[in-house]
Amino acid sequence: MLIKEKVNQAVGILQEFDVDCWITFARESQINGDPTLAFLVSSDITWHSAFIITKDGRAHAIVGRYDVASVEETGAYDEVVGFVEGIRVPFQDYLKEINPPKIALNYSEGSEICDGLTHGMYLTMLRLLTEIGMTDRVISAERCVSAIRERKSPTELKSIREAIRHSEEIFDLVSGFIKPGVTEREIAEFMQVEVNRRELEFAWDAAQCPAVFTGPDTAEAHYGPSAKTVEKGHVLNMDFGVKVDGYCSDMQRTFYILDDGETQAPPDVQKGFDTIVKAVHDAFAAIRPGKQGHEIDRIAREVVTAAGYDEFPHGLGHQVGRFSHDGTALLGPPWEKYARKPFQALEENMVFTIEPRLTVQGRGICTIEEMVVVARDGAEFLSHPQREIILI
């Protein structure tokens, strides 16, 4: 269902960008899977496989003979050709038949999600095209692949909303479990048991999902929960997401462990938390189609630095989809590693996180990660934004 939906969407996008022909070329997808394959087939492919979609609406697949049945079953292709010895003849025959002026391939320096073609497969493709005189027609499919991933269909948005609902429920449940004396690892295990009970998948590697950080001097983000114990006076933060029907949630929440005699967070913690909330909402209010991500990032970054904190050493927010980090356009600063991503225009139905962060010295990390969808005239929260620090 999703595959027919996305293949149809792809034809419209090829027309919009005036790209004659788009080829996804892959082999042994268990080993080196082009991330675009998830929109083109519903199972692994084994040998050299070409999924060829044209601006005039044709969808043609050439795959090893044993993969024909499962590709046909998607119902998305006009024709599925199987081969035994090699792809060369059926591939060159079909390209000569359709004779496309431009041929878009899945490579990109600036966007990993559009960069599924391996260099060895690129060399093979170039050899196949050179033999039929089409070498100079090759272009990057980055714009097309980005649009296919980024413009979420109603089916895709529904799955993301459902993944967020589960995450929020699990954050609520764990709030009753956190207390002084439990370890980061015990908190993570509590949540993982709940994920398994709900028969959900983790949005990223389970060893770091959730990531849990309690108190000052924690490991940096992207690290598994440790044996460190929750103590009174700690700020505790978590990064957590699940997958529903292949689509992710990705959210962070901040907790404060009340010290003896406290009924609310002390002023230093409250100031840090309130700064993060303001950064989230000021950035949110500026999102609309046509804006560029670096403009949104700067708003949140300036809220944090204006309050006297160091700026966060990462982008404000990334897109979410089949991966927790998905899409090309990014709410990020113009740093080398982000290439042109912060300069791509925002579009309706892109799904972003907003996740500023700051350190409260001697306490821990305040960070919130919300999820939003770009709408016609602004943005909508997909998550229920955290406005109060969760008191334990």
Added chain:
Amino acid sequence: MLIKEKVNQAVGILQEFDVDCWITFARESQINGDPTLAFLVSSDITWHSAFIITKDGRAHAIVGRYDVASVEETGAYDEVVGFVEGIRVPFQDYLKEINPPKIALNYSEGSEICDGLTHGMYLTMLRLLTEIGMTDRVISAERCVSAIRERKSPTELKSIREAIRHSEEIFDLVSGFIKPGVTEREIAEFMQVEVNRRELEFAWDAAQCPAVFTGPDTAEAHYGPSAKTVEKGHVLNMDFGVKVDGYCSDMQRTFYILDDGETQAPPDVQKGFDTIVKAVHDAFAAIRPGKQGHEIDRIAREVVTAAGYDEFPHGLGHQVGRFSHDGTALLGPPWEKYARKPFQALEENMVFTIEPRLTVQGRGICTIEEMVVVARDGAEFLSHPQREIILI
């Protein structure tokens, strides 16, 4: 543990092949993971990351700041450098320091397992190297990466043996479940419940693991089990594997469903099955270090055709490791899609399947898939080879 073991092994292999420096260059490994990363890190990496191993025994990693802690934890690197804005400066500084005459990168037309570098990342690497005058030092790391994957350590062989043991036990269990009237899907579900009960992973996509085919006119290999019902007189075959500590088994077994009054398989089925057994054992007997895979493939292929059957439309056997299809050297015919794989010399401690196949008209498919390890003077079975058709 495995990572230190494999990084050390890599240094020896670089010395053996006289390769000065080997760089694995990847980003967002959840999205486009170079399959070699499993030997270099124990968790996902996020931004541009370079794992640089040299012939003189240095192991240096440059990764995004948030990934530093988990890479350091492997204990395999002399130094792990973290960056915030981009990899360019620390990468170029280190390359200038070690100044390697040859730089091997993970790309290969002929071997997908050595082809983890995407084309976009290749372009980025080339740009980084051009800026420091090292463009012309680039070579393919195919030989090194193949050797690292293919020469199984004792730890790796132990995991594979354990995965085989589980597979064989589950084949035994399902033999008591198969009977006329059950569907392919019910048989698969029975086995999957057992895999989950044992807390194992599937060796490939669970939708096709096991693959179950009963009777004549089944879907071809690489297709999920259907609602087709087992009937008396059917030949039934299955393809199944599990993972233990990241290492796979991959095995096939053939069953015959006795018809009324039968106490053994009828002559046409018995002849087909015995032909497969002979093909397996004749091929097995010919395996030794230094032989080439096409020589082994031809022996089994000729047993099948000499008995009057069509030749199987696939290679006789592939290597097994972290993926069910692993390694470069292949027991296969010299077909286009296999490139130079059938001409690579076999080496000690490579693990192969042997899996000939033939159709018994009107009955079904006879196929056995055994697993063997290449030894100093021959080969050893890792699986207990099937010598009798399993009668139901």
